[in-house]
Amino acid sequence: xxxxxxxxxxxxxxxxxxxxxxxxxxILLLTALIVALEIIRPGIVNERWIANTIKxxxxxxxxxxxxxxxxxxxxxxLSVGTIATISAFVMATQVTLSGSAAAIPIALAPAILLxxxxxxxxxxxxxxxxxxxxxTGLIGIxxxxxxQRFVIATGSEVPDYLAWLGTGRFWILxxxxxxxxxxxxxxxxxxxxxxxxxxxYALGENENATRLSGVRGWQVHLALYALxxxxxxxxxxxYLGLIxxxxxxxVEPRLLPAVAAAVIGGTSIFGGRGTYSGTIIGALILxxxxxxxxxxxxxxxxxxxxxxxxxxxxxxxxxxxxDES
Numbered sequence: 001x002x003x004x005x006x007x008x009x010x011x012x013x014x015x016x017x018x019x020x021x022x023x024x025x026x027i028l029l030l031t032a033l034i035v036a037l038e039i040i041r042p043g044i045v046n047e048r049w050i051a052n053t054i055k056x057x058x059x060x061x062x063x064x065x066x067x068x069x070x071x072x073x074x075x076x077x078l079s080v081g082t083i084a085t086i087s088a089f090v091m092a093t094q095v096t097l098s099g100s101a102a103a104i105p106i107a108l109a110p111a112i113l114l115x116x117x118x119x120x121x122x123x124x125x126x127x128x129x130x131x132x133x134x135x136t137g138l139i140g141i142x143x144x145x146x147x148q149r150f151v152i153a154t155g156s157e158v159p160d161y162l163a164w165l166g167t168g169r170f171w172i173l174x175x176x177x178x179x180x181x182x183x184x185x186x187x188x189x190x191x192x193x194x195x196x197x198x199x200x201y202a203l204g205e206n207e208n209a210t211r212l213s214g215v216r217g218w219q220v221h222l223a224l225y226a227l228x229x230x231x232x233x234x235x236x237x238x239y240l241g242l243i244x245x246x247x248x249x250x251v252e253p254r255l256l257p258a259v260a261a262a263v264i265g266g267t268s269i270f271g272g273r274g275t276y277s278g279t280i281i282g283a284l285i286l287x288x289x290x291x292x293x294x295x296x297x298x299x300x301x302x303x304x305x306x307x308x309x310x311x312x313x314x315x316x317x318x319x320x321x322x323d324e325s
Contacts, residue, residue: 022275023266026264026285029314030285033288036292040296051171051173053287054174054177054284055167055169055174057283057284057286057287058174058176058179059176059238059242059254060254061180061184061283062235062238063084063232063251063258064258064283065187065231065276066231067258068274069191071262071269071271071274072267072271072272073271074203074207074269075129075224076129077225078134079118079133079140079229080231080235081251081252082114083110083137083233084239084251084254085248086111086140086144087107087110087233088240088251089144089250091104091237092240094107097154100161103159107237108234110140111233112233113229115227115228115229115230118225118228118229120222123218123220124222141248145248158241158246162240166239166240166242166243167241167242176238176242179238199215200224203215203221204270260282260286261282261283261285264278264311264314265283266282285314
């Protein structure tokens, strides 16, 4: 065997390894970013920084799970930012009206309802997910503005347990891990070990084949988007505890980063490929990257430009490394 052939063989095996374990390059990239951040600002990587990074990455990773689940079927959910904002705002205003315990189901009800509307539009009416979820997001914002007029005089309040969950930490471990760890385990288990998870991959791979095999795709879409709405609603409550102030655009700015986290994590926008573990690391990468650009004191406009370019470059390189073809 020639030296070139040997090098080619090693390259093929390395590429196959990355394809079988796609989180490896993501972990290497995350490590490189942390090292680079420490070089740029020596001493910044400490217990407090680790705790804050995890704390802000958790709601992003939860919101990104909605994109991962829907992208597996070849769809997307552009309404999750609005749904999370609605749940947070309703929660804060209903605490003073109905009490903190009753406010939780009241806040999550519109999230599930909007999710069901999305699922009905996508699965039954066959509206493209991008158009459907964009439309329901706009409708949701309009409804929230109308709702605000009726409760503007009642004030708002963030329950202590949400503030404890959103901002508290024990050493370097934020309290929000108590919610996120079982949530992440549940999503990963669902995708790997349940029939519903396998159906999501199957729909993304070939929807016509799944229909011919007897799968009722509209039921899967209905359950999927309802689940996405519920996750977005819970994320909104967590984000409310983190920020401690409701607003009409509380979680909206996190929509595109959530999509980026899923794509960077290896989820294909064409469906059929992706893992939630990759999405989690993608959320950490974006959080560290945001910190790095802030530390470098780059102007906001330039920061957004570099942020977009880096996301595109990382995604292109990652897909090239992990693509078996």
